[in-house]
Amino acid sequence: MEHKQLKEALETLKETGVRITPQRHAILEYLINSMSHPTADEIYKALEGKFPNMSVATVYNNLRVFREVGLVKELTYGDASSRFDFVTTHHYHVICESCGKIVDFHYPGLNEVEQLASHVTGFKVSHHRMEIYGTCPECSSKENH
Ligand SMILES: [Zn+2]
Ligand SMILES: [Zn+2]
Numbered sequence: 001m002e003h004k005q006l007k008e009a010l011e012t013l014k015e016t017g018v019r020i021t022p023q024r025h026a027i028l029e030y031l032i033n034s035m036s037h038p039t040a041d042e043i044y045k046a047l048e049g050k051f052p053n054m055s056v057a058t059v060y061n062n063l064r065v066f067r068e069v070g071l072v073k074e075l076t077y078g079d080a081s082s083r084f085d086f087v088t089t090h091h092y093h094v095i096c097e098s099c100g101k102i103v104d105f106h107y108p109g110l111n112e113v114e115q116l117a118s119h120v121t122g123f124k125v126s127h128h129r130m131e132i133y134g135t136c137p138e139c140s141s142k143e144n145h
Helices: 002-015 022-033 040-047 056-068 111-121 137-143
Strands: 072-075 083-086 092-096 102-105 131-134
Touching: 002 022, 022 040, 022 056, 022 083, 040 056, 056 072, 056 083
Parallel strands: 092 131
Antiparallel strands: 072 083, 092 102
């Protein structure tokens, strides 16, 4: 499954004429395997042992390239630095207000809401955002002890 996703992502890069460097390969692989929606900094820390010449800026630039070809989504929730999500199927995010963890939540897209919003306001709707906030199980159990 993961290998298939990586293969498809590399195909997409090839098709769009983006050069596949060992760093890009490693960043993509990390994003696909990590379910944690990492920041550029976290990706850098995970891979710096492998690529001593790589900088956080390089990681960030590569993530930008992936975003432009549609492989990666940049998540900007409030204050903190952007987190990155490998784009698979559409999903929503549940966010812990205590530790900032982001967990995927699969739910059918709320297309009716977009249609209704468009109908009521006359807007040409492009997309919507929905985030669910709360306390994750780990943080809840800490609070109760
Ligand atoms: Zn938490
Ligand atoms: Zn996600």
